[in-house]
Each structure stands twice: as structure tokens, then as C-alpha cells.
Amino acid sequence: MIRVEDLWCGYPGRSVLKGISFQVERGEFIGLLGPNGSGKTTLLLTLSGVIPFQSGQVEVMQQPILQLRHKDRARRMAVVGQESTVRFPFECEEVVRMGRYPHQNRWQLGNAIDAKIVKKAMHLTDTEALSDRLITAISGGERQRVSMAKALAQETPILLLDEATSAMDIHRKLQVFRVLNTLNRDEGLTVISVLHDINLAALFCRRLLLLKEGLILADDQTEKVMTSETLKRVYDAEVLVHEVAETGKRQVVFLP
């Protein structure tokens, strides 16, 4: 689905990503972890074609990202960003409907198929109750759920998340990730998610990519990456890794 080769990327005079390579197959659920400034957001912005890169190659579904037409790209990849401040008072449902843009032609105001997809996206993210509320008048966590609904309405095979649940309470976080998990398992949705919460990543991601200072420090199945040595190297902190018997997943405890 995605192939990144020797990617250098950043801002004039300073590279944030320093030659990273990896491949993503269809139906993977990947967690992108790393300390602040390690280049996670830059990587997602590069993958979604927002910022140009200095050298290397990025291919999405066998095509170089920079050669894709804008709408083509948006039909392959949806992104939920960190924080979105919308200044214009659109109703939440209208914001979700904007996710249909790459599928619509110019003179179309939306049809039955679009309406159905928007409704389902809002159902999956439990945002139906917000549909008439103004995007400028809801809380940060609610706004993130609307953003998620917008990305789902985009109906793409790839979903990129950048701290997309950071403002949600734990119940909502789990709810959203459960939905993503179902979509990933049943329909082969490829998910790449930047996360700060290592334990959340351990619960849902099957593969972890650890970034530090613009380089990939570890890239493997979650069980193999989740060791106290690797995490210590990435975060420079003392870590205990425990297997939780009830879930069969590893969880992390940081030492004070």
C-alpha cells in the first residue's frame, strides 16, 4: 500500500526525517511512536502529500505521491490531524459531508449515496447527536470525533491518524479504536496512527514503528518491539514491561 524509501524531509536548512525506509501492506494496523520532535507528524504530513520532501521516494498504491492528482490522493488516504480549529460556524454534519469532496464532481450537491455514507460515518463515531451543533461550539474531544467521522466518510483504503484521540476521554478513545479495529479486521482498512499513549498502541496496533531524531529505531511486531530495552533507548526513561494475563497484551509502566 505504502512504500517509503530513503526519505529525507524537513524545512530549509534542517532535516527532520533523515533517510527512513519502510513498507506498509494492506490491512496493517501500525502505531507510530516516538518522543516529541522525532518527526512523527512530519512523516504523516509527507505521506499525505502536504509537505514536499527533500529526497527519496514515497509511493501510495504503486504510484509516487507527488504524481497523484489531489482528489486521487484524497480518495486513497484520509488523515485525522492533531488539533483542528474551525473558525467558520459550520454544522458538524456539514463538516462530515466535506469528507465526500474527493468523490464528488463539481455541480453535485450530494446524493443519496453520499448521504448514506455520511450517516454511517457519523453512526460509527457516535456523532449523530452532534449533527446540528456548530463545530465552533463543541468541545475538543467532540471535535476530534467529528474529524474522525469526516475521515471515515472519505471512504479511503488508508487512514492516517495523528494523535487523533488525544482530547477524548478513555471511554471514547477505546470506542474509536474498537471501531477502527473492526474496520481493519473486516474490511482490510490500513491504519497508521501516531500515538503518545504506548499502552493504547500495545492494545490495538499489531506493528510498531519507533522514531527518534528522524530515524527509525525499531520496526517490528508489537510484542517484539515492546521490550524495556527498546523503549528505554527511545524515550530515555526507565521502563517496566508487563504482560497482562487477562488480555494477553503487554503494558508499560514508567518508573518515576
Added chain:
Amino acid sequence: MKSEIRNAGNRWRADRTAQKSHWLSVSNFRLCCTVGFFYWLAALVVIGLTAFLTSGIGSFETPYRIIWRLWLSPFHPSWAEGIDETVRYIVINVRLARICLALTVGGALALAGAVYQGVLLNPLADPFTLGVSTGAAFGASLYILFGWGGGHLLGMSTLPIAAFVGALAALYLVYLLGRVDGRIHTTTLVLAGIIVSTFLSAWIGVLKSLNEDSVSTIVFWVMGSLSGKSWGHVLLVLPYLAAGGTMIIYYARELDLLTLGDVQAQQLGVNVQQIRFRLMLAASLVTAVAVAVSGVIGFVGLVVPHLVRLALGPHHRRLLPAVFLVGALLLLLSDTLARSFLPNGQELPVGVVTAILGGPFFCYLMLHRKKYLQL
């Protein structure tokens, strides 16, 4: 159920073809159109009525009965019989032309304001606060000073093109000045606009003193006026307004998406750089042609989009046509005030009237909507 919502891998191609044959078949959509149609019709009737009522105002007394007959005389030539030629000239060639020009200029300025506000995500933006209007006035007066003011190309006056160049140059300058660390701030941009505007106003004054005869009065360029305008000016505006307005309406949906911010718009498939550039060009063209015939009229482009957004919400497909109509109406009323407020046929510059009406509104925005402005 979930397989319905997402089989995305290959589905979108099939979806797209299915959508094309589908697009008028939703009854909901048709209903919206019918309801919407009556609103538009009502708006047009209000504008027509206002135009009719204001055309009877002025130092030269004309009864509405006569105006009515004269307006309909193109369809009923016999109705104009027996009416004095002077009266006919005043009603049709002076007042009606001026009314039509006020409508087009007001609509153009309001439309440009809505685009600037949407593209720059800046609620204080309008052709005047961004310095675009004064830039256009400077371009036009320079062009006239060189004696090319009457130039024509393919039957269209080239004066608006000179104004357009001036507008773009001013906009570029404001953009350069208003940027702090690569980011554009709401207030620094407007500050830069005011500075450029003041500077160029001074230069218009210089140009005026270089050639007293050809360049219009400084008051005309800086405060705006529709005095003494004819059908020629209306015809001069229309092609440029049609071109710019079509471009703006064409990208109405993209304007909605641009209000989410550059990154999100890009990720939703909008070619942000290209479309923003085109929209800025179109808005500047529309501004330039309005300024070329009427001078700098401030605040119409600032106030009208805010008012209409309060009533209709921020959807640009609905907003833009409504903004055009309300802007047209507002400038018509302002111009009527400007030409009838003083006794003995003296006129106020119309920009004075719009500034007196719009200034307090600007203050209101500054004082009560600070959070909204994110100052």
C-alpha cells in the same frame, strides 16, 4: 452494514459512475431548490422595488407614475409618449444608470470581501482593509495620468486592467509586510493593509497635483463616488465582474473546505495553492473593476459577508450569491443617502456614508468578537 460503508479499496471508481446518474434524483434536494428559488425571487423583488423607490429621490422632482412608464417604455414604446425628453434623460440615463452601477459595484465589493475572508480565514479582511482597493485606485490614476485612460481592447476598456495590476501589486506588498515568521496573522495583515493604503493614497494625491485636469479629484479616489456615472460605466464593469464572479462561484465548494485550514483542505483533495491563488486573483479583479469606476468605497466588503453569514450560515454556495445581492442593496441605499442627504443638490462621497455605517460595525467586531478573531 460496515461492509457497505467501507469496501474502499476498489469501490470509489464504481461509486463515482453511480453518482453521476443519480445527482438530481433526490427529492430532498429538489425541495431545497424550490424553497431557495422563492427566497432568491423575493430578494430580487426587494432590490427592484428599492431601485424603483430610490429613483424618485433627488433634486429634480419626478413622480413615480412617470418613472414607471419610462422604465417599461422599452417593452411598451407608446407609454413614453408625451413625456419630456429631459425627464426621460434624467430618469433613464442619469438615475437608472447610477442605480445599476451602485448595485454592481456594491455586489462586487461584497463578493470580494467574502472571498478574502474565506481564503485568508481573516474576519477583518475586505478589499479596503487589505489595501487592494487603494492599490487599484493608484493603478487606475497612474494609467489616466499617462493619458491611456480611454484605451480599449476588443471593445472593453483597459482601465480596469490597470486597476487590477495596481490591486495585485498592493495585495502582494501587504502579504509580504503582514507575514511574521512565515505565518499570516489576522491583525498584522490588516495593519499592513492600512499602511499600504495610506501610503498609496498619498501618492494618488501627488499624481493629482501633477495633472489637475485628467486625474479625478483625490476625494473621488479616496472616498469613492458614483456621481455623474453613465451606462458606459455599467457596461465597462459587467464583463470583468462576470468573469471574476463566475470564477468565484465556480470555486464555492472549495472555499468551504479552505475554511478548515490549509492542511485539512489539502488532505481532503483540494489543490490549495492553485485554488487560493485563483480565488485571490478573481476577488482582486472584481475589486479593481469596481474601484476603476467608483473609487475606494470601504466597509461594504467587510460588513455584508458577516451579516449574511449570521443569517444563512457559512456555506459559500448559498453565501456568495446572497452576499452579492445584499452588497448591491446596501450600496444602493448608501448612494441614495449620499446624493440626497445634503440640501441644494450637494453630494456626499458614498465612501463617507459606508464608512459612517461600517465603522461602528468594525469596532463591534474588534471589541466583542475577540475570541472569534483570535487576536
